[in-house]
Amino acid sequence: MATLPITELTDRAREIFRLVVEGYLETGQPVGSKTLAGGGAINLSPASIRSVLADLERLGLLAAPHTSAGRMPTESGLRLFVDGMMQVAEPTARERAAIEQRLFEPGPIEAALEATSAILSDLSACAGVVMVPRREPRLAQLSLVAISERRALAVLVGLDGAVENRIVELGEPIRPGTLEEASNYITAHLAGRTLAEALRSVEAEIASGKSALDAVSRDLVERGLAVWSEDAARRRVLIVRGQANLLDETALSDIERVRSLLDDLENKQSVVELLDLAREARSARIFIGSENRLFALSGSSVIASPYRDREGRVVGVVGVIGPTRLNYARVVPMVDFTAQSLGKLIG
Structure with a gap:
């Protein structure tokens, strides 16, 4: 249901509506006509206030959870209040x-x-x-540490000091020296780049035949960077x-x-x-x-x-x-x- 423009309410209805909403937001309880009349802010009898409350209820701005329990704002009423009447207070x-x-x-x-x-x-x-x-972190260091014959832990340290871990599936047993070689290559050649930039650089170097890494180390470097860059591109934390x-x-x-x-x-x-x-x-x-x-x-x-x-x-x-x-x-x-x-x- 479309929210009623605040300008279509009379001054009296607007003031009563405001007091009901503010009272409800403060206490969490419906606000009745006697409460409004006794507050001194409105110079009307409880009967006159009840008439205005009934009008506001017919407009879909207020609701009565029980027959005699007073009124509380509906979602449409809250929307009207927030958009047209609320006066925000700056943080203290x-x-x-x-x-x-x-x-x-x-x-x-x-x-x-x-x-x-x-x-x-x-x-x-x-x-x-x-x-x-x-966003992807920029590399400060990436280390590959064996945790089993066919799995390694990729530990990334970002330039901002963040440390994160990923599991890399190796596919075949790898000698410890190969993991160290791949780690040193990444840190020495790719520090300061994002993961995506690092992966593209490695792929281009390997494709051109300029990489000094052997086949196993090249595969490790690509695997280590790929698992990170794919995750960083998709992750919404x-x-x-x-x-x-x-x-x-x-x-x-x-x-x-x-x-x-x-x-x-x-x-x-x-x-x-x-x-x-x-x-x-x-x-x-x-x-x-x-x-x-x-x-x-x-x-x-x-x-x-x-x-x-x-x-x-x-x-x-x-x-x-x-x-x-x-x-x-x-x-x-x-x-x-x-x-x-x-x-x-x-x-």
Whole structure:
């Protein structure tokens, strides 16, 4: 259903709607006419307020979970509020300092990405998510170490200090000296290049007959680089932290929704596809409940913002996943600030 333009609401209806939404986001409970009348913000009787609430319900902006329990915003109502009424609050100095302190601690970029998801989770009381940049590390060293007669461990050290391992199938028994020869060749000739660049260089050198390696060593070098470059080109790593934050008292009263949400988070490829929708956004994108297919059943919201390198290229996405009853005004700028801070670190 299309969301009603905010301009079509009367001033009275707009103010009552705003108070209901803000009250619900603060407490998680439906807001009744007596609460609104007693707050002093509206100079109307409870009966007049109930009439406006009924109108807002007919418009699909509010819903009454029980006959006399007050109203709460529908997903359409939340969308109207977020797009047309919400006034965002900049992150506090304390929040900014906490984010920057965690991100800029010494260590490899992987540690900063882990810290990003953790700090977002801590500050928002939601699950923090970070989609790792789809990029290949530049080689500092690549070593091949025998772990059996037909298998070797390829250990890559990147220029950024990151260390990763892969298993290489050898096909036939290899003498230890051959592994060392292949490792030394890669480190000496290909350091500073991306894996894809290194693989292309090796293939070109072998094809031209200029390689000093014997046939077995050439095969090892190609195998070692190929398993890395293929993986780096396809891999989309998603870091999720703080799932336990999603198990609040409201969630535990609806165990099926909890199970659905946790199942959704386990399906990381689908989460990546959802976050990909935010890659082209200029700032944070907000997905509320059934607006995204992935979290439709669990009724969760996602706030995601792209982060860029120093050349302005989008290299990943950061965000939070939580209940639709999020403090959007606080979390949206927090996610944006985190994305900007991470972009400064990526370089």
